[in-house]
Amino acid sequence: MISYIIRRALLAIPTLLMVSIISFVIIQLPEGDYLDREIQRLQEQYGSDAGAAVRVEQLRERYGLNQPMHVRYAKWIWGFARGDFGESFEYEQEVNSLIWDRLAYTVMIALGSLVFSYAVAIPLGIYSATHQYKWSDHLLTFISFVGMSLPAFLVALALMVFAFRAFGVPLYGLFSDQYENAPWSWAKLADLLKHLWIPVVVVGINGTAGLMRIMRGNLLDVLGQPFIVTARAKGLKESTVVVKHAVRIAINPLISILGMSLPGILSGAAMVSIVLGLPTVGPLLLRGLLNEDVYLAGSLIMMFSVLLIVGNLLADIALAWADPRIRYE
């Protein structure tokens, strides 16, 4: 098991390298660089100024933007491996300090939606399968279709309008005003949880719907098998037959698709946080891409890929632990 993990981690490195090269190139595809846009912005604000041109040249020196691309890339990647993600042009801070707590919130939202979707989909799927073809099953199937089709950010928008009409409070940000910059305390944590459930639910809706259908299908398959007939013939209670025997087998495929649902959840979290203005990775990435803030956007895309790879690895480990048929040398 340990050797499997190490092997996967080692295989991930060339993939991450390719991802970094591709994202570095793509981010800089638009003409000019960050400083050109900065000049344009300053010119629009203050009119053309010879002093600005000189200052910009100095900034270019300092950020190393006048060096060829492969030199810049090599420097960045070398720093990346040692934890130095470069500096953001727009915020004039180290990327490190910008992204860590936002990454933490993103991971919280992603994990929360995962847990939410599994916690809701599995019981609903079981109910749907055990009451097949009754009206409740049809209703749940229809709801799951609608849920699968709803784009997360539209739900977030609609929820904002609804919450404003119902509670008179705009649903913006992750903290209420008084806790925004306060130091951490239990009250702040409670406030965070109070605000966190909205993005978690919104991001989780898509996944819940799909999972429910899969759970229902799997459970129906398992319930048609001969050993279930045996269990019933033995006189076991129906609930024991379903929960203790059938569900344990039906859940297996759901664990294996845990890894596949991660990209969707991360992307959904990014979109929803842009709409709701949450301090997570999404809005930062959007600004970084629009401003060609290379190190910021590149590091964020790399962190996304790292999260994906780590998530996949964890999902595979969970699968190996749950399914005794799978063994890795």
Next chain:
Amino acid sequence: MDEERNKAPQDDVPPTSGPAVRGPAGDQPGPDADPLAGLGQLSYRRLIWRRFRKSRRGPAFGVLLILFYVVALGAPLFAPYDYQAIRTDFRYVPPQRMRWSWQHGLFVYGLKAEKNPETFQSEFTPDPAQVHPVRFFHNGRLMTSGGPMFLLGTDRMGRDLLSRIIHGGRVSLTVGLLGVALSLILGSVLGTVSGYFGGWVDTAIQRLIELLSAFPAIPLWMALAAALPPGWSSIKVYFGITIILSLISWGGLARQVRGKVLAGREQDFVMAARAANAGHWYIITRHLLPGCYSHIIVVSTMAIPGMILGEVALSFLGLGIRPPMTSWGVLLEETQRVTVLLNHPWLLFPAVPVLVVVIAFNFVGDSLRDAADPYSD
């Protein structure tokens, strides 16, 4: 499916009678012919089509989708007004209700504008003193009116939202189709090449697919869309967005086609074809690919809603379709500012066709998949 094929010889109807003699290209049997008579002659594709038609949800939503496409493609006819016409004195008009009376027929009330003292913006209320009858087949449009008839309200620049939704549908719906078509071609060709030739070609293509799936989709889309030069015209951007959307999603189809081709490659008839000096291309296109068609169609149909949602998401972020073209995502981008949305909630209407189209495609794809699956009832 095997029982259906075996039933034909046991029928009493001789195979030379009626439509059964026409084979896979024949029409459906007439009302008094034995319904099972032609089944043995029907191709796999025909059988899937029959099963699809029998499920009630698939064809119903399919018809709905066809209606959507007809309206979208005929946008200049169906839209009440020019979708780009700016009316500065009709900004943010709430939706007007159509009314009916014996005197005027179908009509709407005119609009009375009052300036809100706090926001200095005009607020509109229906004015029963003015009556604007709805005119059909007037001015080259199916339904329009002499005066302001904003059935879904107007936006920030006084443009009729209903017309913009219809014109936007043209872009959003076709981006989905084109993107999936590109994805389909790319995915089936690469998947087939990968599965058939094996070796380093296979490894290279599989690594490429793995690399693409190591990227989360939305950040990659965002990065590529942000890279589209700002000087490009709307049309170029449209095609650029289509290509970007299809670049990410061909991997899944390629993997599945590769699986099928890998299985089909070992069959005896392929060996026989090689022995008969058939070329690789011939074997791929005439023997291996047709077995994948039903699978490809189902996968592609289920990928269309993802493409439409991708375009909506990109345009919503401001990275997608650019003016003067409009799409559902562009229309929804205007709702991003929270204050605007809370005061003028009718601007969220473009979300409704997005939802309906995506749900309809999901239902149709699901029915198609059930029809193509030989193990489902």
